[in-house]
Amino acid sequence: MNDLTVRRAQQGDAAAFGELYQAHAGRIFALCLRLEGDRARAEELTQDVFVRAWERLATFRGDSAFGTWLHRLAVNVVLAERRSLWRRGRKILFTDDPAAFERPGETAAGSAGDLEGAIAGLPPGARTVFVLHDVEGYTHGEIARLSGIAEGTSKAQLFRARRLLREALDR
Amino acid sequence: MNCDEVRDRIDAALAGRLAPSELTKLEAHIAGCAECRTDFGAARALAAPVARLPRAIEPPPAVWAGIEARIRPARRRAFPAVAAALLLMAASSAATVLIMRQDPAEAAAALPAFESDYIEQAAALSRVLGEERGALAPETIETLERNLRIIDQAIAESRAALEADPGDPDLRLLLRASHEQKVALLEQAARLAREL
Amino acid sequence: MPKFRFPLALLCLAAAGPLSAQAPVRRMAVAPDVSIRILNLAGSIRVTGWDHDSIIVAGTPPERGGMLLMGGSERGVKVVVEASGATDIPGTHLDIRVPRGAHLWVKGATATIAVEGVTGEVEASTVTGAISVRGTPDVLVAESMEGDLDIAAPARVTRLKTAGGAITVRDAANEITATSVSGVIRLLHARAVSSGRLESVSGSVVFNGAVGPGGGLDLQTHDAPIDILLPPGQNATVEVTAYGGRTVNAIPGLVGAPGKGKVVRYRLGNGRARVVARSLKGDVSLRRQMPRPNPSP
Numbered sequence: 001m002n003d004l005t006v007r008r009a010q011q012g013d014a015a016a017f018g019e020l021y022q023a024h025a026g027r028i029f030a031l032c033l034r035l036e037g038d039r040a041r042a043e044e045l046t047q048d049v050f051v052r053a054w055e056r057l058a059t060f061r062g063d064s065a066f067g068t069w070l071h072r073l074a075v076n077v078v079l080a081e082r083r084s085l086w087r088r089g090r091k092i093l094f095t096d097d098p099a100a101f102e103r104p105g106e107t108a109a110g111s112a113g114d115l116e117g118a119i120a121g122l123p124p125g126a127r128t129v130f131v132l133h134d135v136e137g138y139t140h141g142e143i144a145r146l147s148g149i150a151e152g153t154s155k156a157q158l159f160r161a162r163r164l165l166r167e168a169l170d171r
Numbered sequence: 172m173n174c175d176e177v178r179d180r181i182d183a184a185l186a187g188r189l190a191p192s193e194l195t196k197l198e199a200h201i202a203g204c205a206e207c208r209t210d211f212g213a214a215r216a217l218a219a220p221v222a223r224l225p226r227a228i229e230p231p232p233a234v235w236a237g238i239e240a241r242i243r244p245a246r247r248r249a250f251p252a253v254a255a256a257l258l259l260m261a262a263s264s265a266a267t268v269l270i271m272r273q274d275p276a277e278a279a280a281a282l283p284a285f286e287s288d289y290i291e292q293a294a295a296l297s298r299v300l301g302e303e304r305g306a307l308a309p310e311t312i313e314t315l316e317r318n319l320r321i322i323d324q325a326i327a328e329s330r331a332a333l334e335a336d337p338g339d340p341d342l343r344l345l346l347r348a349s350h351e352q353k354v355a356l357l358e359q360a361a362r363l364a365r366e367l
Numbered sequence: 368m369p370k371f372r373f374p375l376a377l378l379c380l381a382a383a384g385p386l387s388a389q390a391p392v393r394r395m396a397v398a399p400d401v402s403i404r405i406l407n408l409a410g411s412i413r414v415t416g417w418d419h420d421s422i423i424v425a426g427t428p429p430e431r432g433g434m435l436l437m438g439g440s441e442r443g444v445k446v447v448v449e450a451s452g453a454t455d456i457p458g459t460h461l462d463i464r465v466p467r468g469a470h471l472w473v474k475g476a477t478a479t480i481a482v483e484g485v486t487g488e489v490e491a492s493t494v495t496g497a498i499s500v501r502g503t504p505d506v507l508v509a510e511s512m513e514g515d516l517d518i519a520a521p522a523r524v525t526r527l528k529t530a531g532g533a534i535t536v537r538d539a540a541n542e543i544t545a546t547s548v549s550g551v552i553r554l555l556h557a558r559a560v561s562s563g564r565l566e567s568v569s570g571s572v573v574f575n576g577a578v579g580p581g582g583g584l585d586l587q588t589h590d591a592p593i594d595i596l597l598p599p600g601q602n603a604t605v606e607v608t609a610y611g612g613r614t615v616n617a618i619p620g621l622v623g624a625p626g627k628g629k630v631v632r633y634r635l636g637n638g639r640a641r642v643v644a645r646s647l648k649g650d651v652s653l654r655r656q657m658p659r660p661n662p663s664p
Contacts, residue, residue, distance in 0.1 A: 156581065
């Protein structure tokens with residue numbers, strides 16, 4: 001992905017933004033899917049991430065790779081939306097879809113692979129830390145700040161997640 | 172080597188990044204500690220399967236359709252007078268004024284690298300706040316300005332402390348925390364303006 | 368005055384009986400884990416959990432004070448006081464009973480919010496109104512610009528945030544984050560906090576209570592004092608970094624060891640549980656917990 005595309009998108013070129021989407025949506029969707037364990041939520045969140053990225057494009061200064069900036073933005077969006085209850089309430093009010101009544105994390109990821117399924121089955125706190133640390137490479141310090149927990153908790157959650165996953169895979 | 176130290180080194184050990192002397196201590200501890208043996212074993216067992224996880228999973232086409240519908244064309248909007256004052260307020264730390272009025276690249280080069288990102292976020296949020304026409308009561312704006320002043324002073328003092336001792340990681344943390352407080356406060360205000 | 372943008376066409380008044388905007392009490396049968404959204408900018412909102420699968424809303428807007436609208440389905444209900452636009456009218460006082468397992472989203476501006484006896488998720492926000500929560504919600508998120516937060520509700524996860532309002536939490540436990548800019552943050556009689564993060568710029572921070580075994584507690588201010596009071600028998604490693612302020616250790620028999628940079632490290636008991644306190648200009652003190660006053664009736 002080249003700087004010119006980002007520059008054009010920053011100037012309001014929606015087609016250029018579309019190219020950025022093509023290049024990065026897969027990574028972002030994978031992140032949302034693994035963090036939430038729920039396909040419908042992951043699709044919604046992916047939309048929210050890119051809309052927020054469009055709104056905040058002006059703040060991207062190019063001192064990190066665009067993908068890195070986008071990824072961090074995505075983590076912030078996912079964790080912030082967890083704290084907002086209203087999204088769930090609104091969905092329930094305006095749809096007859098029974099799937100809307102499920103809380104994130106209760107539905108399995110639906111994608112193939114024992115490990116993906118096992119990750120989706122982790123309790124939310126452990127799953128968040130595992131995905132961010134082992135899959136996405138964030139440090140415990142970064143995870144602690146992003147999710148509002150103490151660094152020691154992040155480490156404890158990681159080890160808990162790894163043990164649970166190992167047990168799940170050995171079954 | 173105690174359990175906490177071992178756990179902090181497991182990842183490095185599996186990646187072959189641990190110095191031989193440390194590796195020996197780690198192995199010695201693990202030989203005699205069931206808990207750490209379990210943790211080490213779990214990390215090792217997961218290393219390959221995690222590395223094999225696909226980095227990207229393509230979302231269905233409907234996702235882009237939804238995004239496209241929500242992206243509005245860039246529009247110029249008039250700043251109400253009060254909101255304009257707020258914009259200046261939010262951008263009031265010396266460095267931010269520098270960025271707004273001078274060549275951004277030159278101003279950004281003068282700051283610790285991670286700061287410019289926060290400053291830009293704060294500036295972008297205050298632009299968003301400026302555009303939510305008059306949704307905030309004057310008293311709320313006053314509260315916001317008062318608290319922003321407090322945070323800006325904290326940012327300036329933390330930055331000065333870090334400049335005097337650039338290698339101290341806790342000073343970095345304190346500076347970062349002040350910046351995050353500012354962005355969080357502006358986000359809280361933007362949420363209020365949007366939802367009221 | 369801001370207009371509430373919710374489209375009226377989507378609201379249907381409950382079918383449980385003849386209702387009009389003037390009736391003082393409205394009732395609706397709902398699921399035990401119903402999601403409820405309540406919006407009332409001025410006045411007060413009191414929500415109490417009870418053992419019935421129904422919602423009762425009592426309270427009427429004063430004359431010219433706007434309209435009370437209520438609707439939804441048994442899984443999701445909205446209760447909204449639509450503002451009239453008049454600024455000299457006193458607010459509406461809402462008294463709402465909800466199933467204990469309900470999930471609440473409550474919003475006011477100057478209105479005060481009081482929630483009690485709910486075990487679902489609770490999210491409350493105001494601009495200047497005080498927020499008080501009692502009971503054991505599963506998740507508690509409370510936010511205000513200037514209103515004080517008065518919490519005695521050990522949830523599984525708690526997130527509290529103000530700009531200038533004071534945050535007071537009794538019986539904190541599990542995971543809790545409290546942040547403010549200039550408001551004081553006090554956790555009193557905390558029991559077994561597993562992961563705590565208390566951060567303020569210029570508000571003083573007090574943690575008086577227990578950190579759970581193997582738990583973590585991060586305390587941070589820019590220029591306000593941090594006071595840590597731990598019970599006898601607390602096992603913890605406490606790391607204090609006070610750059611411009613004093614580090615005060617008032618625990619008899621405890622000696623601190625200097626660590627890297629300006630850190631002073633204290634080991635209590637077997638050291639399991641990690642307490643980290645940092646301030647650029649504030650004093651940090653470490654003491655024994657003060658005994659709990661006799662509980663009020």
